Amino acid sequence: MTHDCSFLEDLDLGDDQVSFAEGRRDAHAADWGAEQQDRGVVPDAVVYPESTADVAAVLAAATDREVPVTPYAAGTGLEGNAVPAHGGISLDLTRMDEVVDYRPEDFQIDVGPGIIGADVEEYVAEDGLFFPPLPSSGDISTIGGMIATDASGMKTVRYGEIADWVLGLEAVLADGTVIETGSRAIKTSSGYNLTDLLVGSEGTLAVVTRATLQLAGRPQQIRGGRAIFETLDDAAEAVFDAVRTDVDVARIELVDGVSARMANAYLGTDLPDAPMVFLEFHANHGIEEEIDLCRAIFEDHDVARFELSDDDAEMESLWRARRELAYAVASYDPDLEPLHPGDVTVPISAYPEIVHETKRLAEVYDLLAPCFGHAGDGNLHYSVLVDPDDEAMVDRGERLYREIVERAIDLGGTATGEHGIGHGKREYLEAEHGTGAVETMRRLKHALDPTDTLNPEKIFPETIDGGRIRRPEADE
Amino acid sequence: MTHDCSFLEDLDLGDDQVSFAEGRRDAHAADWGAEQQDRGVVPDAVVYPESTADVAAVLAAATDREVPVTPYAAGTGLEGNAVPAHGGISLDLTRMDEVVDYRPEDFQIDVGPGIIGADVEEYVAEDGLFFPPLPSSGDISTIGGMIATDASGMKTVRYGEIADWVLGLEAVLADGTVIETGSRAIKTSSGYNLTDLLVGSEGTLAVVTRATLQLAGRPQQIRGGRAIFETLDDAAEAVFDAVRTDVDVARIELVDGVSARMANAYLGTDLPDAPMVFLEFHANHGIEEEIDLCRAIFEDHDVARFELSDDDAEMESLWRARRELAYAVASYDPDLEPLHPGDVTVPISAYPEIVHETKRLAEVYDLLAPCFGHAGDGNLHYSVLVDPDDEAMVDRGERLYREIVERAIDLGGTATGEHGIGHGKREYLEAEHGTGAVETMRRLKHALDPTDTLNPEKIFPETIDGGRIRRPEADE
Numbered sequence: 021m022t023h024d025c026s027f028l029e030d031l032d033l034g035d036d037q038v039s040f041a042e043g044r045r046d047a048h049a050a051d052w053g054a055e056q057q058d059r060g061v062v063p064d065a066v067v068y069p070e071s072t073a074d075v076a077a078v079l080a081a082a083t084d085r086e087v088p089v090t091p092y093a094a095g096t097g098l099e100g101n102a103v104p105a106h107g108g109i110s111l112d113l114t115r116m117d118e119v120v121d122y123r124p125e126d127f128q129i130d131v132g133p134g135i136i137g138a139d140v141e142e143y144v145a146e147d148g149l150f151f152p153p154l155p156s157s158g159d160i161s162t163i164g165g166m167i168a169t170d171a172s173g174m175k176t177v178r179y180g181e182i183a184d185w186v187l188g189l190e191a192v193l194a195d196g197t198v199i200e201t202g203s204r205a206i207k208t209s210s211g212y213n214l215t216d217l218l219v220g221s222e223g224t225l226a227v228v229t230r231a232t233l234q235l236a237g238r239p240q241q242i243r244g245g246r247a248i249f250e251t252l253d254d255a256a257e258a259v260f261d262a263v264r265t266d267v268d269v270a271r272i273e274l275v276d277g278v279s280a281r282m283a284n285a286y287l288g289t290d291l292p293d294a295p296m297v298f299l300e301f302h303a304n305h306g307i308e309e310e311i312d313l314c315r316a317i318f319e320d321h322d323v324a325r326f327e328l329s330d331d332d333a334e335m336e337s338l339w340r341a342r343r344e345l346a347y348a349v350a351s352y353d354p355d356l357e358p359l360h361p362g363d364v365t366v367p368i369s370a371y372p373e374i375v376h377e378t379k380r381l382a383e384v385y386d387l388l389a390p391c392f393g394h395a396g397d398g399n400l401h402y403s404v405l406v407d408p409d410d411e412a413m414v415d416r417g418e419r420l421y422r423e424i425v426e427r428a429i430d431l432g433g434t435a436t437g438e439h440g441i442g443h444g445k446r447e448y449l450e451a452e453h454g455t456g457a458v459e460t461m462r463r464l465k466h467a468l469d470p471t472d473t474l475n476p477e478k479i480f481p482e483t484i485d486g487g488r489i490r491r492p493e494a495d496e
Numbered sequence: 497m498t499h500d501c502s503f504l505e506d507l508d509l510g511d512d513q514v515s516f517a518e519g520r521r522d523a524h525a526a527d528w529g530a531e532q533q534d535r536g537v538v539p540d541a542v543v544y545p546e547s548t549a550d551v552a553a554v555l556a557a558a559t560d561r562e563v564p565v566t567p568y569a570a571g572t573g574l575e576g577n578a579v580p581a582h583g584g585i586s587l588d589l590t591r592m593d594e595v596v597d598y599r600p601e602d603f604q605i606d607v608g609p610g611i612i613g614a615d616v617e618e619y620v621a622e623d624g625l626f627f628p629p630l631p632s633s634g635d636i637s638t639i640g641g642m643i644a645t646d647a648s649g650m651k652t653v654r655y656g657e658i659a660d661w662v663l664g665l666e667a668v669l670a671d672g673t674v675i676e677t678g679s680r681a682i683k684t685s686s687g688y689n690l691t692d693l694l695v696g697s698e699g700t701l702a703v704v705t706r707a708t709l710q711l712a713g714r715p716q717q718i719r720g721g722r723a724i725f726e727t728l729d730d731a732a733e734a735v736f737d738a739v740r741t742d743v744d745v746a747r748i749e750l751v752d753g754v755s756a757r758m759a760n761a762y763l764g765t766d767l768p769d770a771p772m773v774f775l776e777f778h779a780n781h782g783i784e785e786e787i788d789l790c791r792a793i794f795e796d797h798d799v800a801r802f803e804l805s806d807d808d809a810e811m812e813s814l815w816r817a818r819r820e821l822a823y824a825v826a827s828y829d830p831d832l833e834p835l836h837p838g839d840v841t842v843p844i845s846a847y848p849e850i851v852h853e854t855k856r857l858a859e860v861y862d863l864l865a866p867c868f869g870h871a872g873d874g875n876l877h878y879s880v881l882v883d884p885d886d887e888a889m890v891d892r893g894e895r896l897y898r899e900i901v902e903r904a905i906d907l908g909g910t911a912t913g914e915h916g917i918g919h920g921k922r923e924y925l926e927a928e929h930g931t932g933a934v935e936t937m938r939r940l941k942h943a944l945d946p947t948d949t950l951n952p953e954k955i956f957p958e959t960i961d962g963g964r965i966r967r968p969e970a971d972e
Contacts (some may be wrong), residue, residue, distance in 0.1 A: 434679045
């Protein structure tokens with residue numbers, strides 16, 4: 021689908037803010053996951069706003085002309101979230117990467133959506149502060165992208181997800197209206213919570229142009245390390261026991277034996293190809309007591325090795341297999357590629373079951389499916405490896421993928437714990453939330469973006485008019 | 497305004513579920529704050545649903561007939577939140593007070609909206625769990641009411657507000673559609689966050705019929721007590737310093753000298769009529785270190801007494817002035833009544849200023865205005881005392897009240913930290929959020945409740961058609 025975007029040249033934007041160049045457009049039609057998904061439609065133009073006014077001008081003009089606009093930043097999404105489904109404009113927010121205001125006495129910082137997560141952490145480090153919910157991709161992904169998907173990360177088990185750390189937003193609606201949401205007060209019960217409606221809405225309701233983030237004080241004590249188990253069931257049950265015993269852990273990451281084997285191969289290490297749990301403890305007092313409590317629980321599950329350190333270099337070394345895992349999986353076998361990589365998340369009591377089921381299903385379908393995840397949240401990242409040229413294998417992979425996601429929903433969990441629905445998981449929205457809730461979401465979308473300008477054909481499964489979102493029933 | 501509610505007799509409800517009796521109707525036209533606000537309009541009928549199906553049937557029928565429905569429970573609101581503005585039906589949810597499901601291994605409980613907060617705590621206590629954001633009125637107020645206003649309480653400084661502890665909801669829209677929101681997984685990025693849109697929406701978007709609450713493990717160490725300061729500025733600055741130093745405190749309550757005097761008079765105690773800070777510490781380790789850190793900070797602000805205990809009875813005794821404060825203020829002078837009691841909340845760095853300004857303004861207007869609050873959140877409860885028969889005094893009180901709220905907004909805070917907008921604070925919605933955000937809220941309201949059935953004339957300031965909400969501009 022091609023949209024006439026020549027109107028962009030009439031807006032008050034600099035020459036270097038609008039591009040119709042093929043290379044730039046192509047680069048905005050992909051994300052980390054899109055390589056394995058159906059590729060999106062190449063946008064007709066890329067726009068680089070440098071201010072809220074730029075964003076408002078582009079959205080108002082695009083809405084007038086019914087040209088779709090899909091916000092884009094680092095392109096680290098896994099579900100095609102920022103990949104245009106209908107061409108139009110890719111709105112690249114990476115130039116809006118400034119620190120607008122910093123109030124260390126309130127543990128607050130106001131930033132543009134294009135700022136990289138790690139840059140926020142660097143900015144506030146000298147005051148002993150940090151931004152706790154940063155995802156593993158925080159070194160390259162942007163705050164705006166994290167807000168769009170309500171991302172979370174390894175430390176979510178102790179500190180919560182992005183939504184818990186966003187106090188307020190400035191955002192632009194499809195018609196160009198600029199709104200401010202939330203409050204600098206750390207709590208408010210004034211009016212509807214627009215902040216949390218926009219967080220996780222994947223750029224379908226508004227484009228975030230500024231975020232007020234809450235920061236936390238750095239813990240005085242940190243210990244990090246690794247436990248190795250004999251079986252994956254032992255490892256998953258140990259995590260569940262630790263969480264239900266309320267062990268105060270800041271990271272607790274499960275890695276299965278297949279993943280461990282890949283990490284050993286990639287790193288040239290000689291660790292056992294056995295399930296591992298990577299740990300980090302944060303505290304101001306009593307960290308050894310928490311570690312002892314955790315060790316005792318792990319021993320009840322026959323832990324084979326339990327190694328922790330307070331030395332930065334040693335912690336880094338103990339964690340290396342986890343940190344390099346994505347690269348290890350990607351490079352394990354050049355003929356195999358991950359099919360629909362992503363995550364599911366379940367209630368912690370169901371964690372041993374989803375882990376067990378995932379491995380059992382991988383055997384049933386005779387596929388390599390390394391899995392790992394932010395176990396303390398009940399989170400599991402699967403990676404179903406297939407040879408894209410082997411149709412039967414791809415078909416088995418599709419079925420395995422679907423069974424994992426459906427099983428997670430059956431267990432009271434979610435099809436996507438931290439990567440959004442995007443394009444990839446639209447078919448699960450209704451299975452997870454039911455007809456009433458999905459229709460309600462659709463009504464909200466229609467109320468704020470009646471022309472479906474913003475990121476069309478994302479989140480919602482059903483479409484009309486060549487894919488643009490259908491109107492809610494109430495208005496039909 | 498009178499609405500014909502005889503259709504209720506045709507619904508499938510028991511005889512004792514619908515009442516047209518004057519006494520019952522009158523009792524549903526008041527809340528704690530409404531006595532001092534303009535009194536609401538007495539409802540034409542009171543309905544006591546006992547199931548989600550009952551709620552759905554009443555809402556669908558009422559919407560068909562354009563009869564307003566205002567949810568009601570314990571009536572402990574301060575802003576007229578649950579008091580009908582247009583008569584119609586008062587939907588009393590107190591019979592839906594069951595525990596639907598309890599999953600201690602996941603720290604989760606599913607409850608009806610009518611359950612009293614303290615009953616939830618009692619239910620889960622034997623497993624060492626508690627519900628952290630419970631407000632001070634938790635012994636009598638319901639979970640549904642807390643959700644409606646996104647309430648919070650003394651422990652919010654450490655544990656967050658209600659919204660942080662609601663994982664999902666079952667709710668009924670105005671047209672009778674039943675929706676389920678959220679997930680039992682502790683994080684999800686699947687679809688729009690309907691849960692947090694409904695939390696704090698004061699029954700204007702949907703009626704909550706079930707809530708999934710997250711629970712926390714009880715801390716192993718608790719210490720409680722009190723500090724007495726020479727000046728209110730010292731006390732407020734000490735709180736700010738403690739918070740910005742990241743002292744791990746679970747309750748930190750400011751009480752001004754006027755309030756202390758009233759508490760002394762009420763309790764017959766001989767404490768100094770001086771500003772106090774009431775403290776409670778929760779920890780599993782290192783509680784003494786946190787207390788020492790707090791004491792040192794308070795000493796920098798010339799604290800006169802700093803008394804803590806780990807003995808339950810002694811803690812209770814040290815806290816008595818704070819716990820009985822509402823009664824002490826109410827009974828101080830029989831000729832004086834609090835005008836518009838409620839709260840404002842500001843960023844913690846602005847806390848000393850809002851406290852100082854409130855006292856300064858009370859002097860300017862020559863009024864007694866005891867103030868106290870959940871200081872660690874930047875929260876201040878004011879109580880402007882006036883003789884209702886003294887017109888000039890009431891006028892001065894109105895001006896003082898307005899100046900306090902406007903000052904809080906100017907300082908980057910909110911007109912209402914934990915009691916909602918209700919009827920009482922509608923005029924501040926736009927001052928706090930701006931035109932764009934308020935118009936956006938209006939669009940959401942219209943999308944979910946186009947006939948304005950649910951709790952009309954709340955939250956939004958402007959009205960048409962005898963007070964029912966006006967349609968958003970986009971649809972005009």
